[in-house]
Amino acid sequence: MNTEFDIGVVGGGLVGVAAAQGMVGVGRRVVLFDEGDVAFRASRGNFGLVWVQGKGVDFPSYADWTRSSAELWPAFARELEAETGVRLGYSRPGGLELCMHDADYAAREAKLARLSKATEGRFEYEMLDGRALRERLPDVSTKVAGASYCPHDGHVNPLFLLRALHQSFVQRGGRYLPDHGVSAVRARHSGFEVRAGGRDWRCGRVLLAAGLGNIQLAPMLGLTLPLRPNRGQVLVTERVRPFLHLPTVQLRQTVEGSLLIGDSHEDVGFDEATVGQVMSGIARHAVTAFPMLKDLRLARAWGALRIMTSDGYPVYQESKDCPGAFVTGCHSGVTLAAVHAQRLGSWVNGNTLPEISAFSTERFNV
């Protein structure tokens, strides 16, 4: 087959564009298909954490994959900013997960000790009791029992990350096709036909990174991918002078000064709506932990759908029926952006990536 592109990436979200940007950076001919505004677009609903703590407690491969991406992130951010001129708002001051009650604190301590042991101490953390926590963050309420602090954690503006990766992809010579939802992918002799925008595009290899859209696309290439949507809602406040120097899982302050407040995990199908009751629960929890937030005004709120596998871990799988076709999906496209940009290209090119072998779809076959 005479291919127009070496690789066709389906999905212009953070996972697809990071992989595509890395691949075009090493000289591959890459085309990126993006559905458009009608897509679910999980990437624009992200909270912005580049987060390590607590991940992969019972799945060391995930803990290591996550931490390796977090280690790559500072250089990745610097290079991306230098290349595009887009400021990402990235910093890595470490991060906190608050424990409201003593029982939460004890459970968290046990969990992180297990993670540290499973990674032979590579995962670092510190438990902060109430007094130690308020020394680091004086604004935390005395109602909070304590927190876990992890130096590997950071945060970024996911919208600027998405924009910078897209700009870099095109600058590097990638072909970007917006409003090109993919309706079919067919394996042909030594290549693939991707149907989008009313015609077939001939690609040597295909990477499906279409988020929840992979549910429809994966079976076309002999891949089964059990995915479910999981809704999270986020509140955004008016801009405030900088005061919160450490991000937490439910509250962080952006470079511009807004506070982002989350989170929820709702099993509601393909429904991105915000719900008053859930939002007030999110707000109430935030004000309990940080009482001085109570008079801040909210500027906007959104709901977005996470890409959730049954065990919550990512998927990286080459099709056995159609070699050269690959599928990937995760709910942590921000944290993993660095490692996706720098490592997935090699995998799509046919090289084994031992770090991701544990994430094959075979683990779902009981």
Next chain:
Amino acid sequence: MFKSLPEQAQKVSVTIEDRTVQVPAHWSVAAAVLVQDMDSTRDSPVTGAPRAPYCLMGVCFECLTEIDGEPNQQACLRQVREGMVIKRQCGARRVLS
């Protein structure tokens, strides 16, 4: 910057940046600050650039002002009141006002 048209109107006393002025009681706070000799009514929190009310209908957020000690008030959506204290907003508000 602006001059008011002559009108018969009941006036109220408001304080704008520590200067007490008389303005028609039916005016918005944005109108009240625009007739003063002020180049700008706030500084942008992102760049520090001087800004002033713009759309006058509540959608641009350029008119953010401190009113009676409360920051980030949209001056175009607030009516003046006897004794109101109006101050320029310099950059972003503080979390505790």
